[in-house]
Amino acid sequence: MTKKINTVLGEIAVNDLGQTLCHEHVVCVSPSFYHAFKKNWMDKEQVVERAVTLFTQAREECGLSTVVDGTPIDLYRDVNLIKSVSQKSGVNFIVSSGIYYNYELAVRRKSAQYLSEFFINECKNGILDSGVLPGILKCATGDRGVDEVNSKLLEAIAITHEETGLPIYAHNEHRLKTAYKQIEIFKNMGADLEKIIIGHCSDTDDVEYLESVLDNGCYLGFDRIYPSAYERQAKTMATLIKKGYGDRMVVSHDFYAYGDTGVDLVSHNNSKRDFTTVHKLLLPALRQLGITDEQIRKLTVDNPQAYFSK
Numbered sequence: 001m002t003k004k005i006n007t008v009l010g011e012i013a014v015n016d017l018g019q020t021l022c023h024e025h026v027v028c029v030s031p032s033f034y035h036a037f038k039k040n041w042m043d044k045e046q047v048v049e050r051a052v053t054l055f056t057q058a059r060e061e062c063g064l065s066t067v068v069d070g071t072p073i074d075l076y077r078d079v080n081l082i083k084s085v086s087q088k089s090g091v092n093f094i095v096s097s098g099i100y101y102n103y104e105l106a107v108r109r110k111s112a113q114y115l116s117e118f119f120i121n122e123c124k125n126g127i128l129d130s131g132v133l134p135g136i137l138k139c140a141t142g143d144r145g146v147d148e149v150n151s152k153l154l155e156a157i158a159i160t161h162e163e164t165g166l167p168i169y170a171h172n173e174h175r176l177k178t179a180y181k182q183i184e185i186f187k188n189m190g191a192d193l194e195k196i197i198i199g200h201c202s203d204t205d206d207v208e209y210l211e212s213v214l215d216n217g218c219y220l221g222f223d224r225i226y227p228s229a230y231e232r233q234a235k236t237m238a239t240l241i242k243k244g245y246g247d248r249m250v251v252s253h254d255f256y257a258y259g260d261t262g263v264d265l266v267s268h269n270n271s272k273r274d275f276t277t278v279h280k281l282l283l284p285a286l287r288q289l290g291i292t293d294e295q296i297r298k299l300t301v302d303n304p305q306a307y308f309s310k
C-alpha cells in the first residue's frame with residue numbers, strides 16, 4: 001500500500017508528490033515582532049498575494065507540485081496562511097513541527113523531554129485547531145555550533161522523531177561542520193539516519209565534507225540554490241552524483257514570499273529570486289555537465305518520494 005503524507009489540505013499518497021522542493025517558506029518572520037506590531041510588521045494579505053503569484057509561477061512554468069515549508073514555530077509558522085496559499089496556487093504544502101536554533105528564555109531551562117511533548121502532541125493531534133498535521137520535523141544548528149542549549153533542542157526533535165516516525169530536516173552550519181555533531185546526537189538517540197536531511201549543503205563546495213556526511217546514510221539538502229551561484233553549485237552536485245550519491249540528494253531554494261532579512265515588501269518585489277531557479281537554471285546546468293534526465297528526475301521527484309516513504 002502506498003504511504004500517505006500530511007499536507008495542509010489533507011493526506012496525499014507519497015507517489016503523488018510530483019516535482020518537489022524540499023525546503024522553502026511562505027513566510028519567515030519574527031513571531032514576537034509580528035505579535036507586537038501586526039500589520040505594521042507584515043501585511044498578511046499582501047504576503048498571501050505575493051506567495052500565490054510566486055508559487056503559481058513555479059507550478060505553471062516548472063511543473064512544481066509540492067513544497068516542504070520548513071518554517072518552525074519560532075520563525076512564524078502560520079498554517080492557516082499556508083493553507084490559503086496552497087488552495088489559491090494549486091501547490092501542495094507539507095508543514096513542519098520543530099524549532100530553529102533558539103536561545104529564548106522559553107527553552108533554556110526546559111528539558112528535551114518537556115519540549116518534545118509539545119511537538120509530539122501537535123504531530124499526533126494537529127496544529128492547534130487547524131486540523132493540519134505536520135509532515136516533517138525541523139531543527140537547526142547555527143553559528144554557536146552544537147552547544148548545550150542546541151544539543152537539547154536536537155534531542156527534543158530526536159525524541160519526537162522516535163515517537164511519531166516523522167522524518168527530520170536539520171539545518172547545518174557548514175563552516176563549523178555541524179552535521180557531524182548533529183548526526184552523532186541523532187545516532188545516540190536511535191534515530192533512523194535514512195530519514196534525515198542535512199540541510200544547506202549547497203552553501204559549501206567541500207566535497208570531502210559532504211561525502212563524509214553522506215556516508216552516514218542521510219540525505220543532503222542542496223536547498224539554497226541561487227541565480228548567482230547555481231553554476232558552482234551544479235559542479236559540486238555533479239561531482240557527488242558521479243561518485244554515486246545521486247539517490248540521496250534533494251534540492252530547493254530556501255526562499256520565501258516574505259521574510260525578515262532586511263527588506264520590506266515593496267523592495268522585496270524587485271528581488272531576482274523566485275521558486276524557479278532549480279528548474280530553470282540548476283537542472284539544465286547539471287544536464288550540461290553530463291547528468292542524465294533519469295538522475296535529474298531523482299533530485300526533484302524520486303528522492304523526495306523515497307525520503308517520505310521510509
Ligand SMILES: [Zn+2]
Pocket residue numbers: 023024025070254
Ligand atoms: Zn529555511
